[in-house]
Amino acid sequence: xxxxxxxxxxxxxxxxxxxxxxxxxxxxxxxxxxxxxxxxxxxxxxxxxxxxxxxxxxxxxxxxxxxxxxxxxxxxxxxxxxxxxxxxxxxxxxxxxxxxxxxxxxxxxxxxxxxxxxxxxxxxxxxxxxxxxxxxxxxxxxxxxxxxxxxxxxxxxxxxx
Numbered sequence: 001x002x003x004x005x006x007x008x009x010x011x012x013x014x015x016x017x018x019x020x021x022x023x024x025x026x027x028x029x030x031x032x033x034x035x036x037x038x039x040x041x042x043x044x045x046x047x048x049x050x051x052x053x054x055x056x057x058x059x060x061x062x063x064x065x066x067x068x069x070x071x072x073x074x075x076x077x078x079x080x081x082x083x084x085x086x087x088x089x090x091x092x093x094x095x096x097x098x099x100x101x102x103x104x105x106x107x108x109x110x111x112x113x114x115x116x117x118x119x120x121x122x123x124x125x126x127x128x129x130x131x132x133x134x135x136x137x138x139x140x141x142x143x144x145x146x147x148x149x150x151x152x153x154x155x156x157x158x159x160x161x
Contacts, residue, residue: 030088030102030103030130032130033067033086033103033130033135034067034068034069035066035067035158035159036064036065036066036074036158036159036160037063037064037065037066037067037135037156037157037158037159038062038063038064038065038156038157038159039062039063039135039154039155039156039157040060040061040062040063040155041060041061041063041076041139041152041153041154041155042058042059042060042152042153043056043058043059043060043061043077043113043114043117043151043152044056044058044151045117045151046113046117046118046122046141046149046151047118047141047149047151048149050117050118051151055116055117056114056116056117057114057116059114061076061077061113061114061152062075062077063075063076063077063152063154063156065081065135065154065156067086070085070086070087071084071085071086072084072085072086072105072107075109076109076113076139076152077112077113077114077117078111078112078113078114078115079109079110079111079112079113079122080109080110080111081105081107081108081109082107082108082109082110082121083107083108084105084106084107084108084124085105085106085107086103086104086105087103087104087106088102088103089101089102089103089104089127090102100127101127101128101129101137102128102129102130103127103128103129103130104125104126104127104128105124105125105126105127105128106124106125107123107124108121108122108123108124109121109122109124110122122141123141123142123143124139124140124141124142125139125140125142125148126138126139126140126154127140128154133157133158134155134156134157135154135155135156135157136153136154136155136156137153137154138150138152138153138154139151139152139153139154
């Protein structure tokens with residue numbers, strides 16, 4: 001009987017933890033994120049082939065991120081954010097256990113990041129945290145079959161709104 005109670009308690013904890021980890025996924029991010037953020041990032045290519053075959057000369061590009069009530073606009077180099085949303089990505093338990101990041105951007109970028117980079121529409125995911133009034137994270141290219149490809153680090157600072 002004690003084993004059944006212990007198992008039930010463990011299942012209840014796992015269910016509560018799962019709900020807590022997922023709870024923030026649909027909420028609008030922290031109001032401290034709202035506004036314009038800028039920075040530069042080193043870019044070698046939007047996908048593995050561009051980077052490995054050195055189709056794109058490694059260079060620093062400008063990143064502009066504008067967050068308004070969960071909607072993301074701005075650009076990465078010459079590519080524009082399109083249909084992007086920022087959402088909370090974890091709850092208090094995820095933060096305590098260092099699982100995931102606080103926030104994530106999902107959507108697309110449209111255009112070529114640099115003139116010699118692949119143009120078009122690319123699905124992205126950008127998990128990030130707000131640390132000491134800086135946005136820090138990574139932008140990933142998300143493909144239908146392959147693992148997400150990290151192509152750019154985010155190190156952004158707030159600019160005058």
